Amino acid sequence: MNDQSARALRFRELHERPEPLLLPNPWDAGTARLLASLGFEALATTSFGVANQLGRKGVDRQDVLDNVRAISEATPLPVNADLENGFADDPAEAAKMIADACAAGAVGGSIEDATGDPAAPIYDFELAVERVRAAVEAARALPVPFVLTARAENLLWEAGDLDDTIRRLQAFEAAGADVLYAPGLRTLDQMRAVVSSVGRPVNVVMGFADPTITLDRLAEAGVRRVSIGGALSRVALGSFIDAAREMRDGRFGFVTRMASADELHAAFGP
Template identity: 75%
Template sequence: MTDQAAKAARFRALHERPEPFLLPNPWDAGTARLLAGLGFEALATTSLGVANLAGRTRVGRQEILDNCRTLSEATPLPVNADLENGFADDPVDAAKMIEAACASGVVGASIEDYTGDRRTPIYDFGLAVDRVRAAVEVARSLPLPFVLTARAENLLHGVNDLDDTIGRLQAFEEAGADVLYAPGLRTLADMRTVVSSVGKPVNVVMGFADPSITLEQLAEVGVRRVSIGGALSRIALKSFMDAARQMRGGRFGFVAELPPISELHEAFTRDE
């Protein structure tokens, strides 16, 4: 079994446990190594984090794939990829992104029903299902147990219709998706409703949820995977801006909170 296939098997097994696992989202090799050093079992890319890293609001297909390779090579952990909408509307063209991501080293990926057009943000139901079906077909053709996640993006883009969101997730499950994901769920009640409406593992992203919710509560409602999206990137940039504003004002109190350089060096060299 190749290293990537072994990672894929480990990643799939994490979804089969009765308790949820945490899936943090680094954006470069350094943050991936720091998270691995903290004992996380898997990692996920974040397209927002990649855009923040580039200093833009969006990044392109190749930048996403390059980041997939960077994170996959940074640690021994399995990596799941945020592939947005596959950078194509057509189901077959979008599904090609799954194969390209696998070639970049990841062992799982998500495909979403957000069009990228704010005027008509969500693909029509039939096209959204066809896109998932095409992505599943490609995922099943790969030489490893690739995990395909299907995302229903309604709640992030002004379509506050939980029934439609659940209907999409159910159709994505029927189309063969391994994991189901509706970013924007905020309450435990809504999370419980989604989990009880489908038969596949559900990912919840806490970057948009009630921050008082605990991992134990997520486990109680049946969530299997917990990610954070671009939240770690955003909080890192907030810390950077807060310190920079202090410096611009002629104050340097933030220096008292710096971690020892040796602590970072230890994290970065642990697996070398």
């Protein structure tokens, strides 16, 4: 068994245990190594974080794949790739991102039903399901047991209600998705409704949810995977902006909040 196959099997196992998998989102090799040093068991890329790193509003296909490779090579941990909508409307073209992400080192990846077009933000139901079906077929053809996550984005874009979200997730499950994900779930009641409606592990992203909800309560609701999207990137940039403003105003108290050089060096290795 090669290293990537072992990572893929480990990633699958982490979805099968009773307690939720905490899946943080680094945006470069350094943040990946920091998260690994803190004891996290797997990582997920974030296209929002990559865009922030590059100083742009969005990313392209190659940006995402380059980032997947950098993060996959940074630590021995399994990596799940945020592949947006596959950067194509056509199901077969979008599904090509699955094989490319695997070639870059990922052992899991997500495909979403957001179009990228604000005028029509979500793919029609049948096309959305066809796209997931094509992604599943691509994942099953890989040499490792790739974990395919299907995302229903309508709540995030206010393009449908919870019933429509559940309908989509159920169809994505029937199409063969391994994990189901609906960004925009905000309450435990919404999360319970989704979890109880499907038979596959559900990912909740806490970047959009009530922040007072604890991991224990998520576990009680049946959530099996918890990510944070671009939130860690935004927190880091928020601290950067605050410190820079303080410096601009002639004050330097922010240096007392610096990360320890010893901790950084320990995480980054020789």
